[in-house]
Amino acid sequence: MTPAARPLRIGNASGFYGDRFDAMREMLTGGELDVLTGDYLAELTMLILGRDRLKDPRAGYARTFLRQLEECLGLAHERGVRIVANAGGLNPAGLADAVRQLADRLGIPVRVAHVEGDDLHSRYPDSLAAHAYLGGFGIAACLREGADIVVTGRVTDAALVTGPAAAHFGWGSGDHDRLAGAVVAGHVLECGAQATGGNYAFFHEFRESGGDLRHPGFPLAELHEDGTCVITKHPGTGGLVDVGTVTAQLLYETAGARYAGPDVTARLDTVRLTQDGPDRVRVEGVRGEAPPPTLKVGVNRLGGFRNEVAFVLTGLDIEAKASLVREQMTDALSKSLPAEVRWDLVRTDRPDAPTEETASALLRLVVRDRDQETVGRSLSGAAVELALASYPGFHVLAPPGKGSPYGVFEDVYVPHGAVDHVAVLHDGRRITVPPAPDTAVFDDVPQPPAPDPQPPLPDPQPPGPTRHAPLGLVAGARSGDKGGNANVGVWVRTDEAYRWLAHELTVDRFRQLIPESGQLKVTRHPLPALRALNFVVEGVLGEGVAAQHRFDPQAKALGEWLRSRHLDIPETLL
Known part of the structure; x- marks a missing residue:
């Protein structure tokens, strides 16, 4: 086997900003790896990072990534493991500089590159953050030029795998089937322990058979040059990898048979899964099509201010108690009525309950408005003033505060040419990453390149009890x-x-x-x-x-x- 044809062992150490801190060390010490990825970004994360950057222009990236590297950069360097992470968030250049400073302080000679071009805030000036979902070829360019660590801003989650795979195997933009296989591998890996038994519907069966789910290992893929892979985990780690756990993650946050991205559209209806031994699932048969001619852009805006209070209703007459306090609060808020008022009665109570908690229901009031005062002091004063003047047993889970800002998220779409996708190398050179030359054209931009295929249904089961x-x-x-x-x-x-x-x-x-x-x-x-x-x-x-x-x-x-x-x-x- 030539080195270029050698399978690529690529693991994951983070599924979100705040995931298990020790996962990076566990993955580096638990077995062989070529590349270790980390997914730190989600729609909500971009809003959080945007608010961070309003306070400090040097912020905007996942700071836990730096703390993890402080412990693990030497390990990665010794073992020859490259690290690719989207922890750059809104400020990948700032994170790259911070990693270089960390490496210099630790005396570890690593080459740090970053990917930029996703930031489209200038197009949406009323937004807190607006970022295009880039593909993996910027990452690939950094790795081909010798980067040991690549940090990015908003790329697709699967790009953390398609980039290293394209660099390792020499794939081009026209290798649709191979790229689609890497997209599927990346989608399985991206959420960490969700592929190894975390949040799994049939978890109880595994535990009943003696399996240990207290500390699931993180997943890795043995990716081959033809785009097939085996999903597994390091030996001796907790959790499980079987067809069920991989199926569950494949279905997570997807829509139809076509899973469109900036590098390729992967056909999820072609994926074949087979158990390949204990904690090994083979993924093959994945077909790819040209990507759409547009990039998804996530636009985060401040929507206004939000506040809530939960009234505890205990014992008898739950509905009547809820009706009384609702009438009282509606009357009190009428002087400065919030734009949105929502009530939910959650019947957690039960008759003849052995504890006060199980005898209680919750009545939640949520208010929203553009004005913080309207959802803050007005709600707080109205709720607190009822303490001695409402239903018997009146109390709340916590007094309402002054109201907190909330964000809204919107998907929009722009042509590939609207972004300047650039790989910025460790020596300062900048490599422009061209968009995919072949795309599948369609009329309605947000829609897939063609209607999803509708496979024939199997024959129905014969009638029976x-x-x-x-x-x-x-x-x-x-x-x-x-x-x-x-x-x-x-x-x-x-x-x-x-x-x-x-x-x-x-x-x-x-x-x-x-x-x-x-x-x-x-x-x-x-x-x-x-x-x-x-x-x-x-x-x-x-x-x-x-x-x-x-x-x-x-x-x-x-x-x-x-x-x-x-x-x-x-x-x-x-």
């Missing part, structure tokens, strides 16, 4: 957010179960099981090769996670709610 039971007895699910939309991926583990699921879990049935989706647009995407259905619920998260529109603002548990709902399931599947 059923039992009214939770969907989760036969199906797993994972859900997440994309701006104001949520996706819920549902999968089963046998062909027979998919025959039933594909006919039973229609859009209408989904709306029945998840009533808040009833008036929203819901799209179903079948993925038979994964025995899965993916549902996209548009607008359920309002203006995105930073707006805190609903109880579960990122829809993290929407899939688990769906699994808990009851429907008629064939007894043969139970």
Whole structure:
């Protein structure tokens, strides 16, 4: 095997800003690696970093990355492991300089490069942050020129893998199938322990069989020149890697069969997963198509100010108590009524409860307005003044504060040529990264390059006895957010179960099981090769996670709610 054809072992040490601090050291000491990646950015993170930079122009990057490097830079250098991370956030050049200063102080000779061009704030001057999602070829240019550490701003999560793979194997922009395989590998790795048993629907089965989920290892991919890979983890680490954990992560925060990005559009309906031994899942068959001619841009704006108070209602007459305090608060707020007022009564109480907590329900009041005073002092004063003048047992979980700013997130799209994608090398040279020469043209910019293929449904199961039971007895699910939309991926583990699921879990049935989706647009995407259905619920998260529109603002548990709902399931599947 020539060095260029040698498989690339690429691991992940972070799935979000605030992930396990010791993961970088664990990955560097746990086994062989060629490249270690870290994903620190999310829609909410960009807003947080934007607010940081308002206070200090030198800020805007993930500071924990620097602290991790202080402990691990020597290890990475000794072991020849290159590090690629999007921890640069809003200020990749600033982070690159900080890494160089750290390396000089530690006496470790490393070459640090960074990628820039994603910042489009000048196009959206009313935003707090506006960043295009770049692809992996800027990262590849840095690595080809000898960089040991590459930091980026807003790139796609999968670019952290496509970049090193393109550099290692010599792929070009036209290698669609190979790039698509790397995109799938990158999507599986990007969320860290979610691929190794974290947040996994069937976690209880693994624990009941003696498995240890207390400290899951982080995932890695053995990526081959043809774009196939094996997803695994370091020997002896906790958690598990099986077809189920990889399927769950493949469905996370996706939509239809086409998974479009700046480098390539990966066809998720072509992915084949097979167990390749303990904690090893082979991923093959991935086909790629040309990327769309536009780049997604995430625009974060300050939406206004938000405040909330949770009234605790205990014992008898819960509905009447809620009605009284709601009338009182509505009357008190009428002098300076917030633009948005939302009430939610959460019935956590139960009759004849053995503890006061289990005898109590929560009545949440959330207010929003452009004016901080309207949601701050007005709400606080109104709630506190009721302490001795409302329902029996009056108290709140915590007094409302002065109101905190919230953000809104919007997706917009720009042509590739609207960004200056540049690799800035360790010696100061700047390499311009051209956009993909071939794109799939379509009329409506935010849409995929072509309608998603609609595979034929399997034959329905023959009629037989059923039992009214939770969907989760036969199906797993994972859900997440994309701006104001949520996706819920549902999968089963046998062909027979998919025959039933594909006919039973229609859009209408989904709306029945998840009533808040009833008036929203819901799209179903079948993925038979994964025995899965993916549902996209548009607008359920309002203006995105930073707006805190609903109880579960990122829809993290929407899939688990769906699994808990009851429907008629064939007894043969139970």
